[in-house]
Amino acid sequence: MLAFELAQRFRKTRSEQRFISFISMSSTIGIALGCFVLIVLLSVMNGFEKELTSRILSVVPHGELYSKSESGIENLDAQLYRLSQDSRIASVTPYTGITGMLQSKGELKAISVTGIPVNSVSDKYTERVTSEDWQRFSTQKNGLIVGKGIFASMDLNIGDIVQILIPQTTQDLTFKAPRSITLSISGVLSVGGELDNQLGLMHLETASEAIGISSKSQGIQFTLIDPFSSYDTMRDIGYSYPQGVYMSDWTRTQGHLYNDIQLVRAVVYIALTLVIAVACFNIVSSLVMAVRDKQAAIAILKTMGATDRLIRNTFVLQGVINGVIGITVGVVLALLVAPNLSEIVRFIEVAIGIEILSGDIYFIDFLPSDLHWQDVVVTVVVAMFLSVGATIYPAQKAAKVSPSSALH
Template sequence: MKLLWQLAWRFRRSKRQSGFTSFISASSTLGIGLGCAVMILMLSVMNGFERELKDRLLAVLPHGDLMAVAPSGIEYWPEQVERLQAIRELDYVVPITRMTAMLQKGREMKAVELTGLDPSLGGSHRYRQLLDESQWQRFKGHPDRVLLGEGVMDELKLNPGDKVQVLLPRLGEDKFSAPKSVWLTVAGSLHIGGELDNHMGLVHLSLAAETAGIDSGAQGLEFGFADPYQAPRLMRRIGFDFPQHVYISDWTRTHGHLYQDIQLVRMVVYLALTLLIAVACFNIVSTLVMAVNEKRGEIAMLKTMGASHGMIIKVFMLQGLLNGLIGTLVGSAVGVLLALNISDLVLWLENLIQVRLLSGDIYFIDFLPSQLKWDDVGITMFIALALSTIATLYPAIKAARVAPAKVLTG
């Protein structure tokens, strides 16, 4: 085996090799390295977005909900909550009431979706982490307080302590009935990120149920699970077994496009960069074919000295594999370094050019996340080395078919 490596390395570093062959060889190594580095970097960025989606957005948003079909709300919801808490995968289940309303301050109006919840129940902790303790205590201790998203606060120019008028549609025989009006005091602002901050608000469950006319005290139930990606399956199971007609929903229906976009980009990255690595590997074919034509004499001499067909094939496969191995190792090392530091590099670039690449007003994060997974590194290296090995087969077999008698007497 040592002899095979020595021959492969000597053929690769031969001074008789033409400049064009050397250029094609270097370009194949560079292309493989570039493909590996970019693939590792892009997969790490997609992993980062998926992590932020789970740890930031899904840590606050409910993973699923059941909303009563009947206008009276969920019947005997305390008993239902107690029954559902026995589900092993469940993190929390809390009663809620949702209302679509208009907020008015002076001449400014803004449509929002108000969620009524009980701040003393366990599920409220996900919102508590978005506020400082003083704001949460002001909200918790006064039923006439409201928490609003930062976008709503900015658009209506509200500050904590301001009073705002809430206009709710009123159903009745006369379709022109005046909306129901409630005055609430702003307790603080919520910041989740993206469009959510522009249309969300929290009020007390008792106030929401009374205002919306929910006789049972809760319009529906919100669920959180230990693994949010299991929410679609678990919500269907819970909803089908529920003793009352309910509408079933989960986060994949409302915000699932974010997760689907991440998975789509991941698949496109795999496909596009695998093709890039494959194109770079095809340069190995060109390099080895030219190398075989240049070294027909050396191949003939090796055969006359007793080298077998298998030995010649292995020598040229190793010669081509050296290009793939060097490109894979260097490219993977560069990709790992970039993946570990891309967030800081992008932040430095943003400060340098004074441009925000990710705006917190549009996206749920305002920085470029990255999470390196060694499984991705291993898969990338395997793909590159496998394609490099396949690319060496044809030239190696062609080298083994060189006829010594014809070459040495020609």
């Protein structure tokens, strides 16, 4: 292709064209850097979203219905069976929730304990509780599993006897002396972040008895096929439920994490797309100077019969070559780094002795990465579009060069 051959020749640098070459190289480096950072950061955002789903949403229910009545859920078994037939629901679990103060060795700490049917939910906690702790918990009716943060901050040990103080109110909304439950520490729950300082697990029967639930449970927890549809799904189920219930979903309690991830993703995409765009403006600068420098050559080509289309395509290809080189280098580097980012960051943490993500603050203690090919494709398409767009003005300017004035 003649236009490609001419573009390759025009890219060759003479000593007096080194400044043009420098600008051209800077545009290539800018595009490569923009594509590399954009793909890597999008992979990090994907990693956070994946960890949110696999960690937080594996323990926190996607949705909840809990009875307005103090007696609990009516006709529990029939309702569980009916709800389990819904194609949007993966599983339903009865539960009783208790919020109170955990007392041990003269210390108090707020805790949110969930009473669960131990035998039917063991798979849900296999990665968060050791098999030894779960076995001990399942055989102790008064057993209590507490979050890792609570276990450490209160200096607890397996087998310690603790009390949970449950506040009570009267009809006139005055407080009575709290009700007390005596339990034994059976194990440790490790979810990550603030949840380790809040959560606890106990037997459903013990929890229901402690707060006077006359039915089997206070409410029902839902695990959905699509957890991100929880808002609409739970309201659809709640409004049609035959009993007066309150409804909730994970977006009310943990949704800020997901919203933060989406906000950062949008900001990253906009910012780094602008970086690529700025790099592409350097293509405009380099091509405009190249057109001015090559006016005589363009004029000679036109006198030899070269059409405006050929001249235009020559300079478009010259700019596109810079874009393709930059995109290729950036994408290849990103494909090498993104899948191994967690290990690279872990090595850096060990080398410099600084922890980037603290498990006490964040719900994970490492930098996750999950490369999605659609992110790579979108990045390449956007970068190519900007690269081609940057060549249009200089190419038009080259096509309008007049042989008579250029050779004068």
